[in-house]
Structures are given as C-alpha cells and as structure tokens.
Amino acid sequence: MRVSALALATSVALTAAVAGPPPSQRNVIIFVADGLRYDSVTPETAPTLAKVRREGVDFANSHSVYPTLTTVNAAVIATGHYPGDNGNYGNRFNVDAPLSCANGSTVAFAEDNCALREVKKLWPKDYLGQTTIIEAARKAGLNTVLVGKRGPLAIQYLSALDSRNDDIGGPVGIFLDEAAGRSPQSPTLSGELISAAEHAAGQDKPAATTVPNLTQQAWQASVVSQVLLPRLKQANKPFAMLFWSRDPDITQHMAADSDGMLTPGINSANGRMAIYNADTSLKIILDALKRLGLDDNTDVLVVADHGFSTIAKSVPAPNGSVSGPELPFGFLARDVAGWLGAKTFDPSRNNAPIDFAKGETPKDGDVLIGATPDAPQALITNNNNDYIYIPAGPNRRQIAKRIFAKLLDAPYVGALFVNDDLMNGGDKKDFAGALPMSQVNLIGSSRLPTATIVVGFRTFVNPACTLGELLCAAEVSDISLHVGQGNHGSFSRADTRNFMAAIGPDFKAGAVITSPVGNMDVAPTAAHLLGIALPGTGKHHGRVIGEALKGGKEPKVLKSTIASDKAPNGVQTVVVMQMVGDTKYFDAGGIPGRMVGIPQQ
Known part of the structure; x- marks a missing residue:
C-alpha cells in the first residue's frame, strides 16, 4: 500500500482555532435534508x-461518510463517530443473531424502530455505544425534540422511542416520526399536545409518505412551528x-417522471419539487x-446525510453510454453463488431458495x-455497496480468496475493501487490488460483526447530461x-458531496469555508454551541468546526491519496x-476510471 500526502497551499493556520465558549443558554436546531446535493441548491429551486448558505456559512467542501447511506450517516450525525466506532x-447489516423483527434473519434493517431496539439489546455497548448529541x-437538562423520518430519527436517541409525547419537558423529550399514530413502534402525541x-x-398525526412528500412534511413543520417551538419558548430553557426531512431523498428514489431514462434522471421536475419541499x-x-x-439565540445547522446519483443497471461503455443488458436485483449474490458452485436462500423469506x-x-x-x-x-x-460476510472457520480465507479473485474481473465493481484480519493474516498478494477496511474507518x-469484503459498485458521468x-x-x-430513479451509497464524489450550511448568532455571516467538513462534525459542533459534553469511545470521530464560528481561524489541511x-x-x-488533525474526510474511493472523483490514471 502506498501513501502520499501534500499540505494545501491555502492553509493559513496550524490548528482549527475555536472562539470562546458560546452562552450557556444557546439553542441548537439540526435540520437534515435527506439526500440533498450541494449543487442542486439554487435560489430558484431552494x-x-x-439564503442560509449565502447569509450564513457556506460549507463549500462538505462530506458524507462512506458508505453514503442514510442510517450510516444518521449514526455519524448523532454521535460524531464513524461507523467503525458507532x-x-x-442500512442493512449482520448482527449474528436472529431478529424477531426480521422474521428470524440476522440482518437488521436500521430504518425499522423494532429492529433498532433489538440490535441495541443484543449489542448495548457496541451499537451506538457513544452518547448521542x-x-x-x-x-444536561435541556429540552429536546426529534421530528421526521423513521429510523434515522430513532438513532438520534433510542430512549426517546418511549416518549409519552405529552409535554415538552418530558423525561426523554418529544419524539415524532412519520409512523406516529400508524405503528405501535412509534409514539404518538398525547395529552394536550393532541388537540394543539x-x-x-x-389532524393529530402525520399523513402517509407521498412522492413528493408534501402533506406529511407540512404536518410535521406545522406542529414544530405552531405547537412545539412556542412551548419551548414558554419553558424558558435551552433546547436541542x-x-x-424525508424529501428530497424519497422522491429522488421513487420518482417516475424519468423512468427508464438516465436523462434527466433525478434532475427531473419531481426531483426539483422535492428539494423545494425540504426548503x-x-x-x-x-x-x-x-x-x-x-x-437571536438559536444556531441552525443544515446538513444532508449524503448526495445522490441516477440509477444505472448496466456497465457503461468506454464512451459512457449505457446500452447493455440490465443486471438483476441481487446480481452480486447470483455471481458469488456461481463462483462458489452453491445455492442461494432468502433470509427475508424464511430462507426460501432463490432461483x-x-x-x-x-x-x-x-x-x-x-x-x-x-x-x-x-x-x-x-x-448498494454490498457487504460479503464469510463465517469464521478453517475455510474462510480460501472462500474469500475465491470470491475476491472473481471480483477483480467483474466489470461492475468500482471499489474493493477487505477486512484487516484477512489483509494482515497471510500473503499480502492474496487481496492485492483492495484496501483494508480500517483505512476508511469501517x-x-x-465489536459488532464486520464484513469480510465490501464491494463498491461502478459510477460514471452520464454524457447526455449537461448540468x-x-x-x-x-x-x-x-x-x-x-433506471432513471435515484440511489446513493457509493464512494463517488457525487454521493459524498452533501449540502451543509449554518446560520445563527455564533456563526460567521456571509462566510465561505473551504476547509473540509462533514457529517462527523455536526455533533461535536452542536455540543460546543450548547456548552455540553459529548462522551464517546473510539478514535474515529469528527471535530468542532471552529473556522465557521465568529473569531475562528482556518485550520491546517492535509491532502492524501491512498x-x-x-x-x-x-x-x-x-x-x-x-x-x-486526526479527522479524515473522504472525497471518493475506487478503481481509477470506474468511480466519479477518481480519475483514470
């Protein structure tokens, strides 16, 4: 493995200087626009x-965490720690134990509140072991409110799933996700808050999710603005x-106005409407x-969990055009089974055979x-970045080698990462072509089970698009x-490039921050603004974005290629x-020429 490093010439300070502590009674709001791309924000659409980006702080070098998935980045936003620590x-990961919420499968779906409870019970110190913001x-005695998307919302504070939702000062605060009143796994409003x-x-509960998600989010925003914020003011206590916001993510995934066509893809009219809805x-x-x-006393951090790309189902030709046969859902599993000469079974259907x-x-x-x-x-x-888990045993390395050798020749593969225990446990040549998972903080x-091989899929720039x-x-x-709908999860710069901005009494006005920042910095920065501690374990974490605060200075930045x-x-x-410092911001990762952001060498 080769490592090179080059200090940025524009760096003007040795460290990120943080101004003095903010007032002890400051409030903080974190607004997450799911799947919002930095370049998709315009004065017309959003x-x-x-305006927040223009009048507050524009984070012009922002980063999602890889894999660029919703719940991965929800946990990062919540804790300030990378996946290897939290x-x-x-979105789907192995927990090595059957889950009743998953029909006995060992695979947890992290956008399900029931599954989140089970995983936390199984792995109390290892799943979200850090304190969330x-x-x-x-x-610390502040009032807290969580409103929005099921799954990532619960990750912010799992105990809030037991909220009574009857009073702004309840023991675990207010928790309102989209399933309130529709699922026994999500608390609904009670007491005086129902009529309010x-x-x-x-109505007393949010509408079902739609595309675009207009009605549901109108209810959520109305309850926040007309019910919860007035009561937070009346309580006269600082709050977090x-x-x-489910949009633009849900609409970019599900929009049908470009079905079957890469152009305009997620840059369609429905996609723009979804951005406007979040706005x-x-x-x-x-x-x-x-x-x-x-x-005047509330700092607002606006962030997206990840970027987005248009779905392709075929490997592009050298000129970028796509005309080959479409890959079926589960194509990697199909191929791995063929390479091993084995059968396939569906853990989500009681292990039924798949033909x-x-x-x-x-x-x-x-x-x-x-x-x-x-x-x-x-x-x-x-x-989307598929994870291959190979059980422990005498044949584990040989099975991994057989699969890996075939992956090297698979044209849909865009990036390869292998568990450190295999990279370090034998001949280094066995997995040449891959980087250790620890290099990207996985x-x-x-101690939750980690994948044996992480396979990132190929990304490319659609030559028919001019944006x-x-x-x-x-x-x-x-x-x-x-094809033509949207997805994310890759190590492309299109998926790591999320929207980030901030405004409020502690942030600079009209500032463009060019130093790297990311989702891992949200919790540490919010804790600093609130004047509270954020304990946690592990060393893969973010930092306070001091350069965005009044009196803060630009930090020293190092560029690296691994x-x-x-x-x-x-x-x-x-x-x-x-x-x-020690905080890593990943622009992109993959095979040169097969990943947007990694040029052909």
Missing part, C-alpha cells in the same frame, strides 16, 4: 437553503432539536424562530449462499428500483481524502 455499518442535551396539533395542522419545511421553522423571538435462472430475486437484497441456509459459506447484505471500537459532473453522476445499483497494491490484472483501489 430559496431558503440558498457500529451502524449500513440529543441524549447528551437531555441529560390538530388545531395547528388539521433535530428535524429530519419549505426549513422556511416554516426559521420563520417561526423569528416570529417567536428565538432566532435466479427463473428470474427470482431476493425480497430485500440479502442472500445466504451455501449448500444449506443453516451452514452458509457467505451472507451478502444489500447496501473498523474501530465497535456538471456531480449532478450528472450515475451508478450501477443492486436495487429493485429502475492506493492499494495492484492486482495481477492491474486493478487498484484508490482513496482521495483530506485531513484536519
């Missing part, structure tokens, strides 16, 4: 977001709030802060591979959605990153 490795705020919500928003939710909240006189030759596909994308489901040779969990203090590289990115996706040894066929995984 006037409020554009244990949330994917909302939990820390509540323990009905008066403000027309997180609002998770409207933010405007309602900011207007309420001003109306209530809370804006890919007959067009059958796995329900959720997870597949057990082996002679029988009770003694698998491998488990694949579907995260191994840390958590710029990152808005025109497409990615080969192992997903049941169609490259694996080359495989016999020339395949090599490269990661381009930036560092501030």
